Amino acid sequence: MSSSETGNYEYVSARVRSRRAYLYGDEEYRKFVRMGPGEISRYMEETTYAREVNEFGARYKGVDLIEYALNHNLASQFEDLLRWSEGELYEHISRYLKKFDSWNVKTILRGIYAKEDVERIRDDLIPAGEFKSDFLEQLIGTNDIEEFVNLLEGTMFGEALGKGLREYEDTGLLVSLENAIDRCYYQQLLKKIEVVEDPSVVLYTDFLRAEIDFKNVMNALRIAHSGSEIPIAEYYIHGGKQFTSAKLASSMKNLDEMINMIRESKYGEQLSRAIEKLEDTDSLISFEHELEAVLLEYCDRLSHVYPLSICPVIAFVLSKEKEIENVRAIARGKEAGLSPDEIEKQLVIS
């Protein structure tokens, strides 16, 4: 059992745990909420974001500087993960990080659809994931969606996007293409790990299934909330365990029925706080944040039970993403002139 086959779990999880300790906590967020963008970026310069803030400090300022520093730090930290890991562990991490490929592809797709400025699309990309920046540039440079899909042929999204394109041509809606991307991502994630019997991998698979389940529930809730008539089957991502497409479709007409379904499912207990919030405030955003917090908590628990597995790494990836989202929410909220209390409601703090 050489480390090149099974992976160097000890090394990677030690580094990841150390990095985890440097993430911002409640205290920092509370400080940020009371600072202006300039002060936040100065504070960031003294912590893990030093390199990025210095690099972009001359070119951008205020909220833009924070945004660039966040995105680039995220990318470089995740690149580090891939650089450190070997063997099986590398495979797991790189498959999970394809999340950012799917994010980038979706962002560019929307940009092209909305005929957005090239510069603005570029700003929203997160340079983590497998696609190199040259390739992303090529994608941004395409003129229409057909050219875009053709360029992606041969990548993991190629086949599914080809099918989605036909549907798009009939309906003119991006939904089919975006779904194709999401489904592709989760399928490649689950495909290879279903056969393994290692308990930590089995639990990791459970975690991925929970993630898919939550995504499906969120999609269903959003559709129900917007009152549109799109059938859930079009959005449904396969691989979840608890909520089948039919189950979601039948309960979607009525919010109470939906809440009952969630409560009776396997996740009922963990989600009780989230459900209460949803019933009280009817706010989808806080429900979504609760879902994210529950996922993170689950992954954290797994990483304590199986310290030498993929779980600590995924827990780090999730909490890093949360940090980026939180800091961005604070900076953007400040820019829009929201009050500290309102901003605090937007944060995911676990």
Next chain:
Amino acid sequence: MLEIILDLLANNAVLLQEHVSTDVAAFPPKAAAALGVGLAALGAGIAERGIGAAAVGAIAEDREFFGIGLVMTVLPETLVILALVVIFLV
């Protein structure tokens, strides 16, 4: 390699039976003790592999871990020192 060792043991067992009357052990005591120390060192090495990897990871993130990392890494080494006592006992 395991086969060779097993082979050796099997042959020695035969030897052992042959020499029963003359009271000569199959392994000279010193040789057996040496083998014991070697096996203990092998075990310590296996234990240190994982700890060392984790310690280097932690030190790479923060140099302050150097001291504690070093102590943790050589902790299984006590196994070998204890095994070394056997050498002086036989």
